[in-house]
Amino acid sequence: MTSQSLDVQTEHLLRDLAPQVLGALLRRFRDFGAAEDAVQEALIAAATQWPREGVPANPHGWLIQVASRRIADHVRSEAARRRREEIVVSLVPPEQQIAMEEKDDTLVLLFMCCHPALSTPSAIALTLRAVGGLRTSEIAAAFLVPEATMAQRISRAKQSIKASGVPFQMPTPEERAQRLGAVLHVLYLIFNEGYTASSGPELNRNDLSSEAIRLTRAVHRILPDDGEVAGLLALMLLTDARRAARTGPAGELIPLDEQDRSRWDRRAIAEGVALVTAALSRGSIGEYQLQAAIAAVHDEAARVEETDWPQILALYGVLMRMSGNPMVRLNHAIAAAMVDGPAAGLELLEALDADERLAGHHRLDAVRAHLLERAGDREGAIAHFRKAAGRTTSLPERNYLLLQAARLSG
Amino acid sequence: MKYILMMNTPGKGPYQVANWPKEDFQAHIAFMMSFSKKLGESGELVGAEGLAGPDQARLVRAGKDGKPVTDGVFPEAKEFLAGYWIVDVESPERAYEIAAEASAAPGPGGAPLNMAIEVRQVMSGPPKDLL
Numbered sequence: 001m002t003s004q005s006l007d008v009q010t011e012h013l014l015r016d017l018a019p020q021v022l023g024a025l026l027r028r029f030r031d032f033g034a035a036e037d038a039v040q041e042a043l044i045a046a047a048t049q050w051p052r053e054g055v056p057a058n059p060h061g062w063l064i065q066v067a068s069r070r071i072a073d074h075v076r077s078e079a080a081r082r083r084r085e086e087i088v089v090s091l092v093p094p095e096q097q098i099a100m101e102e103k104d105d106t107l108v109l110l111f112m113c114c115h116p117a118l119s120t121p122s123a124i125a126l127t128l129r130a131v132g133g134l135r136t137s138e139i140a141a142a143f144l145v146p147e148a149t150m151a152q153r154i155s156r157a158k159q160s161i162k163a164s165g166v167p168f169q170m171p172t173p174e175e176r177a178q179r180l181g182a183v184l185h186v187l188y189l190i191f192n193e194g195y196t197a198s199s200g201p202e203l204n205r206n207d208l209s210s211e212a213i214r215l216t217r218a219v220h221r222i223l224p225d226d227g228e229v230a231g232l233l234a235l236m237l238l239t240d241a242r243r244a245a246r247t248g249p250a251g252e253l254i255p256l257d258e259q260d261r262s263r264w265d266r267r268a269i270a271e272g273v274a275l276v277t278a279a280l281s282r283g284s285i286g287e288y289q290l291q292a293a294i295a296a297v298h299d300e301a302a303r304v305e306e307t308d309w310p311q312i313l314a315l316y317g318v319l320m321r322m323s324g325n326p327m328v329r330l331n332h333a334i335a336a337a338m339v340d341g342p343a344a345g346l347e348l349l350e351a352l353d354a355d356e357r358l359a360g361h362h363r364l365d366a367v368r369a370h371l372l373e374r375a376g377d378r379e380g381a382i383a384h385f386r387k388a389a390g391r392t393t394s395l396p397e398r399n400y401l402l403l404q405a406a407r408l409s410g
Numbered sequence: 411m412k413y414i415l416m417m418n419t420p421g422k423g424p425y426q427v428a429n430w431p432k433e434d435f436q437a438h439i440a441f442m443m444s445f446s447k448k449l450g451e452s453g454e455l456v457g458a459e460g461l462a463g464p465d466q467a468r469l470v471r472a473g474k475d476g477k478p479v480t481d482g483v484f485p486e487a488k489e490f491l492a493g494y495w496i497v498d499v500e501s502p503e504r505a506y507e508i509a510a511e512a513s514a515a516p517g518p519g520g521a522p523l524n525m526a527i528e529v530r531q532v533m534s535g536p537p538k539d540l541l
Contacts, residue, residue, distance in 0.1 A: 250440050360466075386428045390463035398462075399439050406432035 018133025
């Protein structure tokens with residue numbers, strides 16, 4: 001692929017410029033679909049031409065010029081006769097152009113791409129392309145689907161935006177908090193997709209995690225005082241810091257308590273801890289900040305035995321009051337077992353058996369297996385490790401769970 | 411030409427990885443990973459997927475209203491598809507060679523499993539002169 005000859009620095013420059021160029025185009029053309037296509041074509045042109053001809057002196061202007069020309073080409077093209085009328089009509093008269101700071105473009109685009117009218121997979125794909133500046137082929141590769149499938153998903157997402165009439169502007173102040181929540185959720189899912197890889201043999205798909213961190217950083221730069229934005233960025237950094245220690249040489253999963261902590265990224269941990277400390281000290285509180293605080297407690301323990309479990313238990317207690325998520329209650333049970341012994345944890349799990357959202361979920365079986373082992377019930381632990389292995393859809397996780405069962409049987 | 415190599419494992423046959431000793435299962439995982447890697451490097455691998463356990467498999471048919479009618483689960487299934495590889499190779503012989511290599515994956519005690527791999531050609535698009 002031609003893009004491979006672009007150096008990392010230029011690749012990042014392109015991705016940073018993508019939302020700015022799209023924002024500039026949207027100020028002149030109302031048609032989001034056409035503008036987004038034109039920017040994508042300009043990015044592909046840059047990835048092909050720049051390695052050969054060098055990066056132009058004004059890359060931002062170059063991309064705008066190429067993208068604008070592409071839109072003009074579409075207008076002229078005989079094949080696009082029907083679209084011509086749409087685009088000409090969509091030319092926004094200068095006096096009506098929205099007065100908006102360019103630095104807000106990224107944020108407004110995120111609000112558009114993560115609009116509740118879109119399905120989550122569509123929002124993720126569109127965010128990565130329109131805001132992240134990734135090419136369709138790269139997004140397809142990251143999600144292990146054919147490029148044509150991803151192109152179709154993106155095209156449908158744009159049709160939904162068009163059909164719902166979402167304008168290119170900031171949401172009203174009343175809507176804003178809720179819409180920001182949707183944006184953060186999409187960024188969180190992109191990060192997780194890269195970190196845990198919901199399908200397939202590779203445990204880490206690093207590019208998606210790095211991309212999520214880069215985009216969240218951009219949001220944090222625009223909204224430095226928002227505690228949940230800072231919390232999400234901190235959570236990503238504190239989780240990503242363990243990346244190198246999380247897998248063994250054969251790609252096998254290494255759980256937190258067995259990781260070689262000298263391989264954790266100290267700089268990322270320091271940055272994450274500083275972010276979440278600052279956010280919490282401003283008196284704001286939210287789910288991402290609490291999750292980041294818990295990750296920080298883990299990351300600050302130089303040895304697993306030094307983990308401050310009472311503090312983690314207390315933080316999960318607060319988080320449980322804020323969130324109805326059964327996964328939080330499951331993690332709370334683990335913390336309780338670490339503080340008060342496995343019997344206390346197992347008792348809490350019994351209450352979770354009744355929760356329909358967790359019924360048949362492998363995590364419940366896996367946690368029960370770990371706690372049964374600690375309680376000395378070897379047979380019960382083996383049975384639940386196997387049960388969990390049969391239910392997980394992650395190959396590395398299945399292998400890990402089967403190896404736990406094998407270890408106890410041996 | 412493309413071939414699909416299907417690893418069908420009998421429900422009660424030798425592929426009961428959950429009961430293998432730890433070291434044997436580790437050796438098996440290492441073999442499968444390097445096998446896929448090698449196929450990727452030779453440019454022959456089109457795709458490979460391992461399937462989740464059969465205990466949650468359902469048979470689905472359309473009902474009268476077109477809505478799904480599900481049947482299952484079948485914990486006692488005689489045989490199930492554990493996973494597959496799709497390879498793009500020069501000849502059917504090469505596909506058989508690859509299948510034989512997969513078949514000899516190490517099992518308990520490191521002995522080759524010699525499990526049956528079903529090899530079938532994948533249909534291609536229309537020939538050029540029909541386009």
